Amino acid sequence: MNKRIFRAGLFACLLSAAAGLALAVSGAPAFAADTGPKLSAAVGKLLAPAQKALETKDYAGAMALIKQAQALPDQTPIDTYEINNFLANASIALHDYATAGAAYEAMADSPVIPDADKPGTFHNATLLAAQAKHFDKAVKYGEAYIALGGAPDPNVIATLAQSYYVTKDFAKAQATAQKALDLAPAGTAPNEAALQIILQSQLKTNNVPGEIATFEKIVTYYDSKDEWGDLIDLSFSVKGIKDVEALHIYRLRLATKAAGHADDFTTGASLALTLGYPGEAEAFLNAGVAAGVIPPGGKLMSDAHSHAAKDRAELPALEGIAAKSANGDISIKLAETYFGYGRYADAERAARAGLAKGGKTDANEANMVLGEALALQGKNADAATVLSGLHNPTPGWAKAQHIWLLFANRKYASAAP
Numbered sequence: 001m002n003k004r005i006f007r008a009g010l011f012a013c014l015l016s017a018a019a020g021l022a023l024a025v026s027g028a029p030a031f032a033a034d035t036g037p038k039l040s041a042a043v044g045k046l047l048a049p050a051q052k053a054l055e056t057k058d059y060a061g062a063m064a065l066i067k068q069a070q071a072l073p074d075q076t077p078i079d080t081y082e083i084n085n086f087l088a089n090a091s092i093a094l095h096d097y098a099t100a101g102a103a104y105e106a107m108a109d110s111p112v113i114p115d116a117d118k119p120g121t122f123h124n125a126t127l128l129a130a131q132a133k134h135f136d137k138a139v140k141y142g143e144a145y146i147a148l149g150g151a152p153d154p155n156v157i158a159t160l161a162q163s164y165y166v167t168k169d170f171a172k173a174q175a176t177a178q179k180a181l182d183l184a185p186a187g188t189a190p191n192e193a194a195l196q197i198i199l200q201s202q203l204k205t206n207n208v209p210g211e212i213a214t215f216e217k218i219v220t221y222y223d224s225k226d227e228w229g230d231l232i233d234l235s236f237s238v239k240g241i242k243d244v245e246a247l248h249i250y251r252l253r254l255a256t257k258a259a260g261h262a263d264d265f266t267t268g269a270s271l272a273l274t275l276g277y278p279g280e281a282e283a284f285l286n287a288g289v290a291a292g293v294i295p296p297g298g299k300l301m302s303d304a305h306s307h308a309a310k311d312r313a314e315l316p317a318l319e320g321i322a323a324k325s326a327n328g329d330i331s332i333k334l335a336e337t338y339f340g341y342g343r344y345a346d347a348e349r350a351a352r353a354g355l356a357k358g359g360k361t362d363a364n365e366a367n368m369v370l371g372e373a374l375a376l377q378g379k380n381a382d383a384a385t386v387l388s389g390l391h392n393p394t395p396g397w398a399k400a401q402h403i404w405l406l407f408a409n410r411k412y413a414s415a416a417p
Contacts, residue, residue, distance in 0.1 A: 029054075029085045043069050043079045050086055059093040066090055077112040084110075085117075088124070101128030108141050119148055123156055130159045138163035154183040158194040165197050174201040189221040189411070208234070219256075220410050229258035231403065238399045245396030247271045247280075248368050251339075252403060254287055255376060262294045269300060272340060276333075278307035280340025311337070322350065328357030332366045339369055347373035364390045364397045368404070375408045383408040 029051070039047065046069040053062035066086045075083070088103035104125040107113060113121060122145035130138040142160030146152060161177035164170075177197035181190045195218050202210040215231040218224050235249050250268035253260055265288030272280035281304040288294035315337065322330040331354030338347035351370035355363065371387035374380075387408060390401050 029082075029089055038078070039082055040072075040074075040076055040079050042072050043075065043083065046072075047082060047086055050090075054086070054089060054093070057093070059090050062086070063090045063094065077110065081107060081110045081112050097128060097131060101125075101132045101134075104128055105134075105137060105141075108144070119145065119150070122148065123153060126156050126163075127159055130163050135163040135166045139167060139169075152183065154180045154191055154194075157183060158191045158197070161197045162193055165200065170201055170204065173197050177201075190217060192218065192222055208237075216406055219406060223256070223410055225257055226259050228252065228256040229260050229264070231406075232256075232258055233264075235399050235403050238395045240394075241396035241399070242394070243271050244275055244365060245394065245400055247275060247277075248365075248372070248397075248400040249403060250284070251280075251372060252407060254283060255372075255407060260288075260291065260293065262288060264288075265291070265294055266300060269304060273300075273304060273307065275336075277336055277340040278304050278311050279337065282308050283340065283342065322353070326357055328354035328359035328366070330354075330359075331357060332359070332369070335366070335369050335373070339373055344373040344376045348377065362397075364393050364401075368397065368400060371404060371408070375404065380408045 038044075046065045050062045050065035050069070053059070053065065066083060069079075069083045070087070072079075084103040084106045088100045088107065091097070091100035091103060104121060105128075107117070107121045108125040122141045125141040126138050126145055129135070129141060138159060142156060142163060145156055146160070157176060157180035161173050161180060164173035164176055174197065177194040180194035181198075184190050195214055199211060199214040199218070202214060212231065212234055215227050215234070218227040219231060232249060232252055236246065238245075247268070250264075250271060252258065253264060253268060258264075265284045269281040269284035269288075272278065272284060281300075285294065285301050285304055289296050318330070318334055318337065322334045325331070331350045335347045335350035335354060338344075338350055348370060351366055351373060355366050355370070367386050367390055371383045374383035374386060384405060387401055387405050390397060393401055
């Protein structure tokens with residue numbers, strides 16, 4: 001299995017999460033009026049119209065006034081705090097997250113931050129610091145946010161877990177990521193960044209059962225090509241797996257468009273050729289060429305093409321024999337052949353006919369190809385029902401059944417990362 005390092009692309013998800021949550025805090029901050037520390041007259045004179053500009057969504061006008069306030073000399077700590085408060089809100093409205101992040105950091109570090117402002121300020125400072133790759137600061141603000149108590153936002157917890165990971169505090173990273181998962185509302189997808197933190201920690205400790213469980217959660221909710229590829233690789237750890245069982249697992253590499261290396265495609269093609277399905281062998285090799293991991297041509301490709309040409313020519317005869325035969329084995333062979341050519345509706349029809357007739361062929365194989373054909377037609381509920389019906393499967397069939405059931409039952413993300 002290719003044990004990848006933590007993917008930098010995960011941090012991109014923080015942009016949308018942080019921006020959306022920060023925007024929800026305040027569009028026009030209110031500054032001290034009758035209670036608390038007072039703004040100096042010069043600063044208040046500029047921030048009052050800036051507040052009105054923000055309320056009317058004149059963000060450029062508000063920013064011009066805020067910059068004038070920033071340039072004033074002899075600012076008090078409350079002056080500086082409120083200027084940064086306005087600057088943060090205006091910057092978010094203008095999608096200038098770097099400026100917003102710097103402003104929130106200054107607010108979070110201010111000695112005069114009001115207690116009422118701390119939850120929102122530490123919340124946004126954590127997200128924006130991590131987005132700017134200031135992970136030490138994200139840890140600082142994230143811990144301050146948690147210390148306030150109350151019901152924490154799972155996005156902040158997941159961001160704190162990421163920041164622990166990047167700063168190499170792996171124990172805290174995994175524990176915090178699990179907390180983010182535990183906080184997810186019922187009926188929503190688990191936080192993907194938190195899942196990735198847990199996965200990377202499991203990879204570092206060679207916790208294979210844990211890796212598999214986490215991979216399964218990720219593919220169930222996020223249908224990730226990278227994780228499908230790794231999960232498929234891990235599925236071949238079954239002892240005594242037979243070629244036909246392995247082929248049914250390899251089929252998921254094409255169904256999920258999973259990431260892979262050259263041998264992931266050539267091995268699938270070799271299995272298909274050995275079992276008498278050259279059309280499927282062609283499909284594996286063509287997918288490898290399209291993915292850029294194997295070159296076109298070569299003996300295996302030549303063999304697949306020549307055998308597939310002969311197979312296509314003989315297919316009408318096989319169809320005729322299957323239609324007339326009372327033996328379901330021929331219909332199952334036809335279903336597997338159809339499947340290899342991507343003719344899933346025909347594969348479904350032939351598999352059902354074979355199961356109805358009966359024969360010596362393993363009924364679990366027949367149900368597997370039927371379930372796979374249903375799933376690739378988008379009939380996932382029917383596929384899950386068929387795949388769940390395997391009887392006393394061998395370990396190899398049980399693994400193929402399990403991983404195809406994951407595919408049929410995948411939910412996709414129902415919540416933002």
